[in-house]
Amino acid sequence: MPSRKDPDASANVPSFYGAELRYKREAAGLTLEQLAEGSFRGVPFLSQIERGERRMPLDLARHVDERLQTDGFFQRRCEDARRAKQSGHAEYFADVAEMEQYAESIEDWAPMLVPGLLQTAPYARALIRAAMPRATDDDVEVKVSARVERAVLFEAENPPAFWAILDESVIRRRVLPPRGMAELLTHIAQVVRATRSILQIVPETTAAHPFMMGMTRVMTFTDAPPVVYTESLHSGQLIDFPALVKQYRESYDLLRAVALPPEASLAMIDAAAEDYRNGDQQHRLELGMLAQK
Incomplete structure (x- = not known):
């Protein structure tokens, strides 16, 4: 059986917290299926979070902190992951x-x-300006880029x-x-x-x-x-x-x-x-x- 590929925790903020989630889940002796129970989230969703491909939403962070007894760790950090990944997008x-x-x-x-x-760029700019008529030019250009x-x-x-x-x-x-x-x-x-x-x-x-x-x-x-x-x-x-x-x-x-x-x-x-x-x-x-x- 090939060895499991662990996420690169140094790649970005979501990868760091994904690796931390996997570490704490395994330390608690839980499978992904067991951790997902009662969260209203699927196993594929949790798996992608552990690989750093998705941010952890606040509702799931609350569930994880409760199941893993991590004292609000993921709730306090999920906002950091959101900011790291937003980068000009909604x-x-x-x-x-x-x-x-x-x-x-x-x-x-x-x-x-x-x-x-x-x-x-002109098409994107026209759409963004129509949807956000009060946005500053700088804000619009960030979203266009x-x-x-x-x-x-x-x-x-x-x-x-x-x-x-x-x-x-x-x-x-x-x-x-x-x-x-x-x-x-x-x-x-x-x-x-x-x-x-x-x-x-x-x-x-x-x-x-x-x-x-x-x-x-x-x-x-x-x-x-x-x-x-x-x-x-x-x-x-x-x-x-x-x-x-x-x-x-x-x-x-x-x-x-x-x-x-x-x-x-x-x-x-x-x-x-x-x-x-x-x-x-x-x-x-x-x-x-x-x-x-």
Whole structure:
């Protein structure tokens, strides 16, 4: 039997407390299953915390301190782990941003907005500014940088296999002026082709399909069970319950079936980008004619 790989406690704050959790759990003679009892959290969730891949939420920290009799140790430290991992992302997305770096595959469904891994800085800035109209420019730029920099995972030695399904309305919604939309769509097509990712579009003529309820992501890992992430306006939820994850994955497979083929989808992206470019040129021509009057 191969030896167990212990987490590198020096890697970051979550890894340190993950290693500490494993040490104290084993010192107490408890298995992961026994520690999870009564916590409303699954064994895969606890396992990922021990490996430093997830932060420990406060409700679980209270449970762990009680079961392991650690005198509030994890409750006092879970806020440190949260700050260490947030790094410009919304708190509810911090775990997802950390986990996607270790994913074997990432499958996004985007019914309203371009997925973060495919966004340009102007597009991200427009979305963040619309959602946070009172934020300072500095705060907005921190969030823009955090979002755009996530795409660095495509440059890893073994990047995740990326699959994105977009509703057609995503590429028709004019979040930016025509030139910015053209640049966004050109960027999407370039990333998809360069990374050998797969992109599909669900046409607006599709009457009904799975996942009509909101943004969803499925992530798989080489050494951990798959998880699902769902998001609404100001909140997000990570799901690791195996039966529920299976249902989400089956729905995603059905969504692939109603979407356009990858080649047709990229052709639609290219055509939409060209339409925006032509629209921008026409707009500039009309402004020039008005200036001459």
